Amino acid sequence: MSEWETRSLGQLCEHITVGHVGSMASRYVNSGVPFLRSQNVRAGRLDLENIKHIPRDFHQELSKSKLRAGDVVIVRTGEPGAAARIPDDLGEANCSDLVIARPTSTVDSRFLCYAINVTARHYISAHTVGAVQQHFNVGAAKNMLLKVPSLADQAEIVAVLGALDDKIEVNAQCARTASELARTQFQGCKSGSGMDVSLGDLVDLVYGKALREPDRRDGRFPVFGCTGQVGWHDTPLSRAAGAVVGRKGANAGAVSWSPQPCWVIDTAFYVEPQSTKVTPEFAYFLLQSAGLEGLVGDSAIPGLNRTAALSRLVPDFDGGVISRLTHTVRPLLALVDTAERQNRTLAELRDTLLPKLMSGEIRVRDAEKVVEDVT
Numbered sequence: 340m341s342e343w344e345t346r347s348l349g350q351l352c353e354h355i356t357v358g359h360v361g362s363m364a365s366r367y368v369n370s371g372v373p374f375l376r377s378q379n380v381r382a383g384r385l386d387l388e389n390i391k392h393i394p395r396d397f398h399q400e401l402s403k404s405k406l407r408a409g410d411v412v413i414v415r416t417g418e419p420g421a422a423a424r425i426p427d428d429l430g431e432a433n434c435s436d437l438v439i440a441r442p443t444s445t446v447d448s449r450f451l452c453y454a455i456n457v458t459a460r461h462y463i464s465a466h467t468v469g470a471v472q473q474h475f476n477v478g479a480a481k482n483m484l485l486k487v488p489s490l491a492d493q494a495e496i497v498a499v500l501g502a503l504d505d506k507i508e509v510n511a512q513c514a515r516t517a518s519e520l521a522r523t524q525f526q527g528c529k530s531g532s533g534m535d536v537s538l539g540d541l542v543d544l545v546y547g548k549a550l551r552e553p554d555r556r557d558g559r560f561p562v563f564g565c566t567g568q569v570g571w572h573d574t575p576l577s578r579a580a581g582a583v584v585g586r587k588g589a590n591a592g593a594v595s596w597s598p599q600p601c602w603v604i605d606t607a608f609y610v611e612p613q614s615t616k617v618t619p620e621f622a623y624f625l626l627q628s629a630g631l632e633g634l635v636g637d638s639a640i641p642g643l644n645r646t647a648a649l650s651r652l653v654p655d656f657d658g659g660v661i662s663r664l665t666h667t668v669r670p671l672l673a674l675v676d677t678a679e680r681q682n683r684t685l686a687e688l689r690d691t692l693l694p695k696l697m698s699g700e701i702r703v704r705d706a707e708k709v710v711e712d713v714t
Contacts, residue, residue: 503686
């Protein structure tokens with residue numbers, strides 16, 4: 340392969356900016372222009388399961404944060420540095436609190452996404468602002484150095500790694516389908532009494548705690564923040580599988596699911612049932628339906644008010660309904676967990692192959708054989 344050049348991200352892009360910054364809770368609509376947030380961006384792919392939408396006229400107002408096919412979006416807070424390419428079939432879209440990198444013709448946007456994901460982890464750890472809420476600046480993004488080969492060599496690498504991404508997307512689609520089936524089951528449930536109760540009668544929102552090393556790959560337990568899982572650690576904070584609710588930042592009020600005990604950092608709450616009839620699975624879907632994002636304030640750093648959340652009125656369900664729902668959705672959530680575990684393994688393989696391809700330690704032909712064995 341030809342000689343690789345070292346160039347900054349700023350040199351490789353015609354435009355680097357940041358998406359809309361500010362509270363969005365009151366601007367979301369049921370249908371409209373897709374609006375990406377940090378939780379929708381995973382390393383190498385978009386996660387559109389909980390995508391939000393904004394009105395088209397508001398989309399036109401946010402001209403700076405409009406997205407195009409081929410743009411690369413990079414997470415600024417929570418899991419800074421995770422990058423994904425905007426696919427050709429997404430159509431019009433906008434975003435909040437993401438770095439937007441628009442590549443020049445000298446680099447394949449798919450390759451650029453791979454290069455950012457393999458380089459960013461170490462670079463960003465030295466260029467984030469804030470010990471509690473990591474924050475990746477646009478200026479730091481522009482100065483990030485990447486190794487870039489010729490366009491022909493980029494295309495060969497993209498073809499190999501793209502096979503892994505295709506498998507990841509198939510798994511992600513299976514996970515989305517299972518999640519939607521589970522959500523439909525919950526929506527089909529009817530409360531026993533027809534009465535409402537306070538959310539705090541059923542669950543408690545427990546504050547997470549700061550953690551210095553949330554990205555340890557040898558840890559047994561997942562680490563969750565406001566954007567979902569952000570790493571691994573060797574100690575759990577929660578006592579069981581359950582829901583995690585974003586407390587601070589652009590994703591305050593968003594609900595994630597942890598399939599096992601986990602550590603929850605201080606930008607999120609973990610959920611503990613307060614009634615013997617409430618299961619963790621039921622609490623997860625109940626919280627998703629409770630509209631907590633509508634309780635997020637309009638301050639410079641959006642936050643979910645715990646008292647207001649626990650005072651939220653929700654339908655009261657009898658124990659039999661909850662038990663039957665849990666029996667139905669538990670295997671669906673297990674399927675989601677299996678797909679996501681497989682995707683983490685595939686993503687690790689992808690991220691392992693790229694630096695070896697870059698250094699010449701492994702050739703494209705050899706990498707193709709490795710990929711064929713897992714896809």
